[in-house]
Amino acid sequence: MDMLHIRGLHKRFGDKEVLKGLNLSVPEHSVFGFIGKNGAGKTTTMKAVLGLLRTDDGEIMVGGEKVVYGQTSSNRFIGYLPDVPEFYPFMTAPEYLRFCGEITGGKRSENEKRSKELLELVGLGDETHRIRGFSRGMKQRLGIAQALLNRPRLLICDEPTSALDPVGRKEILDILLAVREQTTVLFSTHILSDVERICTDVAFLNDGVVSIQGKLSDVKSIYRSDEYLLEVERKEDIQGLMRAFRFMRQRADYVLAFHEKDHALFDVLRYVTEGRVSLSKLERVEPTLESLFMEVVEK
Amino acid sequence: MKSLLAFMKKEWMEQLRSGRLVLLGILFALFGIMNPAIAKLTPWLLERMADTLEGSGLALTGISVSALDSWMQFFKNIPMALTIFLLLESRIFTREYQSGTLVLALTKGLERYKVVISKTLLLVLLWSAGYGLCFGITYGYNAYFWGNAAAQNLLHALLCWWLFGVWTIALTALFSAGAQSNTGVLAGTGSVVLASYLIGMFPGAKEYMPTLLMDGNSLIYGSSDVQAYTLAMIITAVLCMLCFAASIPIFNKKQL
Ligand SMILES: Nc1ncnc2c1ncn2[C@@H]1O[C@H](COP(=O)(O)OP(=O)(O)OP(=O)(O)O)[C@@H](O)[C@H]1O
Ligand SMILES: [Mg+2]
Numbered sequence: 001m002d003m004l005h006i007r008g009l010h011k012r013f014g015d016k017e018v019l020k021g022l023n024l025s026v027p028e029h030s031v032f033g034f035i036g037k038n039g040a041g042k043t044t045t046m047k048a049v050l051g052l053l054r055t056d057d058g059e060i061m062v063g064g065e066k067v068v069y070g071q072t073s074s075n076r077f078i079g080y081l082p083d084v085p086e087f088y089p090f091m092t093a094p095e096y097l098r099f100c101g102e103i104t105g106g107k108r109s110e111n112e113k114r115s116k117e118l119l120e121l122v123g124l125g126d127e128t129h130r131i132r133g134f135s136r137g138m139k140q141r142l143g144i145a146q147a148l149l150n151r152p153r154l155l156i157c158d159e160p161t162s163a164l165d166p167v168g169r170k171e172i173l174d175i176l177l178a179v180r181e182q183t184t185v186l187f188s189t190h191i192l193s194d195v196e197r198i199c200t201d202v203a204f205l206n207d208g209v210v211s212i213q214g215k216l217s218d219v220k221s222i223y224r225s226d227e228y229l230l231e232v233e234r235k236e237d238i239q240g241l242m243r244a245f246r247f248m249r250q251r252a253d254y255v256l257a258f259h260e261k262d263h264a265l266f267d268v269l270r271y272v273t274e275g276r277v278s279l280s281k282l283e284r285v286e287p288t289l290e291s292l293f294m295e296v297v298e299k
Numbered sequence: 300m301k302s303l304l305a306f307m308k309k310e311w312m313e314q315l316r317s318g319r320l321v322l323l324g325i326l327f328a329l330f331g332i333m334n335p336a337i338a339k340l341t342p343w344l345l346e347r348m349a350d351t352l353e354g355s356g357l358a359l360t361g362i363s364v365s366a367l368d369s370w371m372q373f374f375k376n377i378p379m380a381l382t383i384f385l386l387l388e389s390r391i392f393t394r395e396y397q398s399g400t401l402v403l404a405l406t407k408g409l410e411r412y413k414v415v416i417s418k419t420l421l422l423v424l425l426w427s428a429g430y431g432l433c434f435g436i437t438y439g440y441n442a443y444f445w446g447n448a449a450a451q452n453l454l455h456a457l458l459c460w461w462l463f464g465v466w467t468i469a470l471t472a473l474f475s476a477g478a479q480s481n482t483g484v485l486a487g488t489g490s491v492v493l494a495s496y497l498i499g500m501f502p503g504a505k506e507y508m509p510t511l512l513m514d515g516n517s518l519i520y521g522s523s524d525v526q527a528y529t530l531a532m533i534i535t536a537v538l539c540m541l542c543f544a545a546s547i548p549i550f551n552k553k554q555l
Contacts, residue, residue: 090317
């Protein structure tokens with residue numbers, strides 16, 4: 001079953017159409033990377049899912065329940081970390097989590113225990129100051145803690161790692177990975193290495209629609225490039241190869257690159273065996289999310 | 300119910316920790332002390348000025364003050380106290396819109412109407428407590444200096460003014476649900492009160508207007524009787540309910 005399902009979502013701000021019929025389905029227990037450049041509409045989509053934004057057309061279902069603007073009942077499944085989380089500055093971190101716990105209901109002792117655990121988890125266990133003095137990274141950490149407080153079935157994080165130092169980023173990614181057992185995680189980002197590190201599924205948002213979506217491995221194999229790298233042992237062979245295959249490009253002293261569409265791999269291999277060229281390496285270039293992203297954005 | 304209490308607790312904590320509660324306490328206490336003090340000091344002040352006044356041909360004889368003078372000061376000064384109160388508290392909604400702090404509470408499943416109820420109720424409570432403090436102090440001093448017997452219909456006059464304050468709070472809540480900024484809230488509330496006042500200047504219209512309730516002096520001096528205020532009280536109470544009832548659906552549709 002899909003934890004989140006969006007069909008034909010439209011949203012315009014004035015004369016600017018940001019979402020033009022966006023479709024998205026987030027399967028249960030996935031870690032879903034929602035990728036798009038600045039201003040693509042990631043935050044807009046997430047706010048619509050939370051019922052915080054009036055949409056122009058389309059349907060959003062969370063856990064089988066329809067999202068209605070201004071109503072908050074479908075939010076009981078969701079934990080949300082906004083891109084810039086804002087807390088009541090006059091409270092301390094434990095006070096804020098207590099406030100959240102009282103809003104969502106549940107037993108007080110259970111909430112106290114859970115918030116203590118979570119503050120420990122996000123590295124705010126010893127913080128006794130008021131939120132007024134928190135740095136952006138600290139607020140983001142508290143944001144993760146509050147999002148996880150009511151054990152949500154869907155955790156929505158808007159660029160959760162953007163304000164964090166490298167260590168903090170790794171910690172938060174590990175947390176997201178760890179909660180996958182209990183929840184579905186949807187997070188937006190433009191840090192592609194984060195996606196490669198923890199995501200099971202991805203969707204690229206471009207020009208108001210989701211242009212690619214699916215399992216990370218599937219997406220990668222569909223868009224597998226046909227580029228090969230060839231590394232020879234003797235420098236002299238480079239000249240010969242480049243003469244024989246016009247579209248081969250030299251990448252380094254001993255390395256050549258070619259596309260399968262220009263030169264069939266078997267032709268190259270025949271030349272290699274017949275010419276007794278000694279190879280040290282032949283490899284197919286794996287697509288990176290970067291190359292995919294560029295391809296999607298430029299298309 | 301639990302989430303409503305949680306949100307009210309948060310509102311209370313905010314009032315307390317931002318120092319606004321103390322400020323309001325001082326404000327209303329000062330106003331409470333000021334009324335009898337001015338009444339008490341008037342003869343003395345006038346006596347000190349008597350020499351200069353005599354020079355200009357005015358003669359002062361036998362000035363005496365009573366609790367009535369103090370109560371007159373009360374009804375003259377309480378509009379100022381209410382205005383300061385509203386200025387201090389008018390950002391109670393818009394502050395959260397601007398900082399975005401409501402987003403997390405709402406995405407946790409807090410129903411929007413509970414936000415409106417909490418904030419409105421807290422304002423009414425603060426107003427009631429502040430107003431109570433102010434007249435309590437005035438009442439105490441008056442009783443000590445002169446006795447309060449001279450003031451007629453006192454409780455009724457106090458009740459009228461309290462209700463007027465509640466009405467301005469209901470307006471504040473209504474305009475806060477609609478407007479995005481503090482300016483909108485103050486402008487909206489201010490213009491409705493002003494409109495009520497201006498319409499009340501037409502003959503025959505005054506007794507229907509909430510602003511009639513501000514005229515506590517006519518009651519305590521006995522120049523108007525209690526019945527003359529009944530209609531305005533009912534209308535004001537109904538308006539309060541309407542404002543409150545309207546602010547909830549408006550707030551539900553608000554883009555945060
Ligand atoms: N309230 C608003 N009024 C007008 N335009 C808006 C509003 N909110 C968003 N937009 C526009 O919608 C577009 C998408 O914004 P959105 O914040 O969803 O982008 P994003 O993908 O989250 O970008 P980023 O990666 O920078 O966070 C932007 O071009 C922005 O100008
Ligand atoms: Mg964004």
